[in-house]
Amino acid sequence: MPATKFSPSITSRPVYPGLVSRGAAPSLMVADAEGAEALIDLVERDPAVLDAAHIVYVPAGAPFGARLSALGARLCHEAPSLSAALPRIRAALAEARMGFQLYLAGTEGLIGRVAAEAVSAGLPLDAIQSEHRGSIARRMQCVHCKGITEDVATDPFVCAHCGLTLFVRDHYSRRLGAFQGVCVDAETPGIVPASQEIRP
Amino acid sequence: MTIRFNEETFRDDYTFYNSPQAIRRFPFPFDRDDYMYSVNMEPHAGGPEGSVFERRFDVDEHYVAEMRDRAITLDEDPLRCQSLPHMELAGWDLLELIMTCKAEDYPDLFELRRDGDQWHWINRPLGIEQRFTFLDAGTLPHGPMEYITRQTQGDFAVLDQREGNLWMDAGMVTSQADWSLDFDIGMNFFEWHAPVPKAHEMGIFQRALKFLMNVQQGAPSRRLNWTMTVNPRLDTSPENYHKWGPEKRELTPENVGAKQYLRVELQSFWRLPRSNALAFPIRCYLIALEDLVSVPKWGRRLHRVLRDLPDELAEYKGFAVNRPLIVDYLARFDDGAPTSPGIYPD
Numbered sequence: 001m002p003a004t005k006f007s008p009s010i011t012s013r014p015v016y017p018g019l020v021s022r023g024a025a026p027s028l029m030v031a032d033a034e035g036a037e038a039l040i041d042l043v044e045r046d047p048a049v050l051d052a053a054h055i056v057y058v059p060a061g062a063p064f065g066a067r068l069s070a071l072g073a074r075l076c077h078e079a080p081s082l083s084a085a086l087p088r089i090r091a092a093l094a095e096a097r098m099g100f101q102l103y104l105a106g107t108e109g110l111i112g113r114v115a116a117e118a119v120s121a122g123l124p125l126d127a128i129q130s131e132h133r134g135s136i137a138r139r140m141q142c143v144h145c146k147g148i149t150e151d152v153a154t155d156p157f158v159c160a161h162c163g164l165t166l167f168v169r170d171h172y173s174r175r176l177g178a179f180q181g182v183c184v185d186a187e188t189p190g191i192v193p194a195s196q197e198i199r200p
Numbered sequence: 201m202t203i204r205f206n207e208e209t210f211r212d213d214y215t216f217y218n219s220p221q222a223i224r225r226f227p228f229p230f231d232r233d234d235y236m237y238s239v240n241m242e243p244h245a246g247g248p249e250g251s252v253f254e255r256r257f258d259v260d261e262h263y264v265a266e267m268r269d270r271a272i273t274l275d276e277d278p279l280r281c282q283s284l285p286h287m288e289l290a291g292w293d294l295l296e297l298i299m300t301c302k303a304e305d306y307p308d309l310f311e312l313r314r315d316g317d318q319w320h321w322i323n324r325p326l327g328i329e330q331r332f333t334f335l336d337a338g339t340l341p342h343g344p345m346e347y348i349t350r351q352t353q354g355d356f357a358v359l360d361q362r363e364g365n366l367w368m369d370a371g372m373v374t375s376q377a378d379w380s381l382d383f384d385i386g387m388n389f390f391e392w393h394a395p396v397p398k399a400h401e402m403g404i405f406q407r408a409l410k411f412l413m414n415v416q417q418g419a420p421s422r423r424l425n426w427t428m429t430v431n432p433r434l435d436t437s438p439e440n441y442h443k444w445g446p447e448k449r450e451l452t453p454e455n456v457g458a459k460q461y462l463r464v465e466l467q468s469f470w471r472l473p474r475s476n477a478l479a480f481p482i483r484c485y486l487i488a489l490e491d492l493v494s495v496p497k498w499g500r501r502l503h504r505v506l507r508d509l510p511d512e513l514a515e516y517k518g519f520a521v522n523r524p525l526i527v528d529y530l531a532r533f534d535d536g537a538p539t540s541p542g543i544y545p546d
Binding site: 012143146175180183 | 383384393
């Protein structure tokens with residue numbers, strides 16, 4: 001699956017320009033599902049990128065685990081979920097030195113969550129690269145209850161925490177790693193537009 | 201100069217009102233009969249006697265009630281006041297700025313005595329007397345920004361300046377025109393303005409950012425911004441949109457004059473001395489249409505501005521659904537006579 005092309009949007013909406021090798025600098029590579037293919041493509045373009053790489057992969061049912069571990073990175077860890085992998089990711093970020101690179105590939109939820117962890121750990125923005133592959137489902141913060149709903153594929157959707165029906169905005173917080181969801185029937189309770197699939 | 205503070209509410213029974221003097225000094229935001237975005241900055245260096253521009257941090261008849269309303273909002277949602285860890289020094293800068301300005305501009309209401317870093321603050325309207333050590337947060341009941349902005353009308357964004365941009369890294373936001381500090385904290389100037397239509401393409405934000413990054417100590421600037429709000433509600437936050445949203449649909453031709461308010465923000469911009477941060481107070485003034493039209497020039501002009509406003513702006517400002525009702529009401533106060541330049545009553 002090739003890198004996703006998103007339609008133009010507002011300036012807070014993140015863009016994912018694609019991964020570019022920064023050579024053999026120590027790095028952490030985090031991917032989920034089809035994001036593995038972005039890492040495989042990156043290594044194909046510049047094998048040196050693997051020399052000091054630590055890969056964390058969340059397959060989410062995708063079949064790329066074996067190919068990824070066969071690449072020969074310094075470390076390659078497969079995790080059952082991103083939440084399960086976060087302690088390991090935080091530890092790697094806490095040890096990062098000047099020049100450390102973070103490569104993120106896969107869904108917006110994964111990219112957003114790990115990028116937010118990295119920024120709060122003090123990694124500069126220009127050390128974080130990303131490439132979108134796979135599902136275009138979004139990670140949404142409910143502006144009302146503050147709960148995060150993962151993998152939102154429709155607009156509007158129901159907040160997994162407070163149950164309000166929320167519309168999907170393009171306004172995005174890097175600190176939260178999430179888009180903003182706002183009550184769609186606030187002015188006319190109960191009148192909710194038909195749910196549509198989110199498009200890139 | 202003595203101010204009688206109104207006994208009033210900004211929620212539930214909405215007993216808010218403007219006295220005749222408050223109507224007369226209302227900061228009407230339109231200096232002509234049409235409106236489009238602009239970087240409408242001017243020096244914040246006083247203004248006509250009695251106007252809201254006269255003093256650096258205007259204190260008016262709504263002060264005590266607004267502070268009570270802020271406390272209620274903060275009790276319900278403490279995330280309305282946040283400060284990223286590197287912003288504490290800017291909070292002290294802001295506290296010093298407000299305390300010194302208020303003590304100088306309203307000596308009968310506020311008093312500040314300083315002996316080195318031992319400070320003694322007296323706020324008579326709110327009945328507060330506080331001795332504390334400047335730059336020692338442990339000596340105040342809240343962080344410095346929260347402490348002083350619980351005693352100052354208007355929302356406050358405190359912006360860090362770095363990497364050629366301004367970053368919204370702290371704020372006290374309880375009377376906002378539908379934006380979330382909790383969501384926007386940490387964003388840069390372009391990111392937090394991202395949802396505003398048209399203005400990016402017009403280059404407004406690039407020019408505004410350049411201007412703001414060059415604001416100097418002792419030379420604050422100001423501008424007016426505006427929107428429309430049903431009922432005199434300060435907390436028109438996205439957090440509570442599902443609670444106040446239904447009120448927007450309660451307008452009728454009979455009640456529009458009393459329930460529909462013009463909401464004006466007096467925004468000012470202050471360079472802070474120690475942190476080099478930029479303080480950005482956003483002071484909200486509300487006026488019911490039926491009070492506004494008591495100034496004939498304002499009734500005529502608001503009718504023309506709202507009638508001719510581009511749809512996108514009415515949509516963004518959240519009153520597109522009520523625009524026909526509002527324009528019909530205001531048309532009754534527009535006899536087609538020419539209006540004089542400037543914002544003040546004739």
